[in-house]
Amino acid sequence: MTYLKNCWYAAMWSEKLKAGDLTALTLLDEPLVFFRDAAGRAVAMDDMCPHRLAPLRLGKLLPDGRIQCGYHGLEFEASGECVKNPHGSGKIPKNCRVKTYALVDKHTLLWIWMGQGEPDESLIPDFSYLDADSPYDVGRRDTITMETNYRYIVDNLMDLSHASFLHDGVLGNAETIWAEIQVTQAGHSVTVQRDMYNVAPPLVRDLLFKRDGAPVNMWQKITWHPPGAVLNDVGTYAPDTERTAFSGQLGCHILTPSTADTTLYHTAAARQGPIAAIANEGDEAFKLRIAELRRFAFEEQDDPMLKAQQENIRRHPGVKPALLEVDAGPVRCQRILDGLIAAENKVSEPVAEAL
Ligand code: FES
Ligand SMILES: [Fe+2]
Incomplete structure (x- = not known):
């Protein structure tokens, strides 16, 4: 199915993404995983480890906000970069990266941009009546x-x-x-x-x-x-x-x-x-x-x-x-x-x- 890509979609209510949880969600036919990093910022990335393509939702969120693949233990930062390979010399291949998506917490919803170009927050429709201080x-x-x-x-x-x-x-x-x-x-x-x-x-x-x-x-x-x-x-x-x-x-x-x-x-x-x-x-x-x-x-x-x-x-x-x-x-x-x-x-x- 062809979706409009260069726009914001509401992934979930911000309150539903709890610290410490890995939340799997399929949006626009793409399996994604959501979590909060150590600073509490919401993160969205492909639900797929670049090593053997195992779903990251079956992994673990570590206390420092990294996500650890549940298959062979590679660790990724919120940026999607692999920062730890626990095997062999510990060398990390160049293409060992998870795709991440721009995610904005606005009007108590988490809005995701899954398209191209520079995401512009001002394109998020006005639902300010939902704001916490509304x-x-x-x-x-x-x-x-x-x-x-x-x-x-x-x-x-x-x-x-x-x-x-x-x-x-x-x-x-x-x-x-x-x-x-x-x-x-x-x-x-x-x-x-x-x-x-x-x-x-x-x-x-x-x-x-x-x-x-x-x-x-x-x-x-x-x-x-x-x-x-x-x-x-x-x-x-x-x-x-x-x-x-x-x-x-x-x-x-x-x-x-x-x-x-x-x-x-x-x-x-x-x-x-x-x-x-x-x-x-x-x-x-x-x-x-x-x-x-x-x-x-x-x-x-x-x-x-x-x-x-x-x-x-x-x-x-x-x-x-x-x-x-x-x-x-x-x-x-x-x-x-x-x-x-x-x-x-x-x-x-x-x-x-x-x-
Ligand atoms: S599939 Fe993720 S570490 Fe091997
Ligand atoms: Fe109706």
Whole structure:
């Protein structure tokens, strides 16, 4: 599978990489191993020893932050350089080096650059609401392994009309089918805004708002940054009030391809708006309930549907989808992504400079 390479991917939540652990993860079909060096800095390298190509994940992290291959004991520094050969004269061959990757700890995620050129941190999309010192009340930082290609999840997120059916009662309902939809583009990013008026609130919206089941106005404003970083800004307010008196939530849906058939789906939601202050802000049990409901929707409802959809698409490669108006956002995203991947494969410089 051809992936966009000259961009940042969220490998994992920073808090998940514990000092002393070797964490194996396949990203873009490449097996990698992650650990923290002696100074606590996160490191990513190929999960393959240059001696006999044994996986380094089966080795050991030494107290000085070196990784020791579990097969014949070569030791490597965080730079990937082999610094100890315990055999014979101790001579280290010139090509005895492990490939490493740029890794940046930003917005509480570890972002990896697996492409060419000089990685530019400013290309990491803005998820600053997740920062440790952000004013937002952030819920559980979760990762779901989805059994589908990341591009079907982009389609899913950029057309939230599916919530009325696939997430009926939880994130949508029969009254939220109709929405005023606007699709806009800024650079390579696409935003789909859906506004719904005077509708019965789905469970999560009701919990986040007044919990009285009374009709509400609500919006979803979802923005995609290629290849898979999505921010969903949602809000709920009473029909007879100004939009400023709302209860809202920011949700990240950051998709990292693991293989052609699996995706790491990093997600976390945070509260915002004046009503958050009176509706359980800081209440850990309440935040956990919202996190569980979100995970249920993505893992138990989206994932089986997308996996089965993928199987059908692969079974019928020549069939073109019969597109609807609600597909305008997803189609725009996929065209942009196709263009970026095609451009990247024609030029060797980073895509951001090439286009
Ligand atoms: S395979 Fe790693 S030291 Fe031999
Ligand atoms: Fe969904």
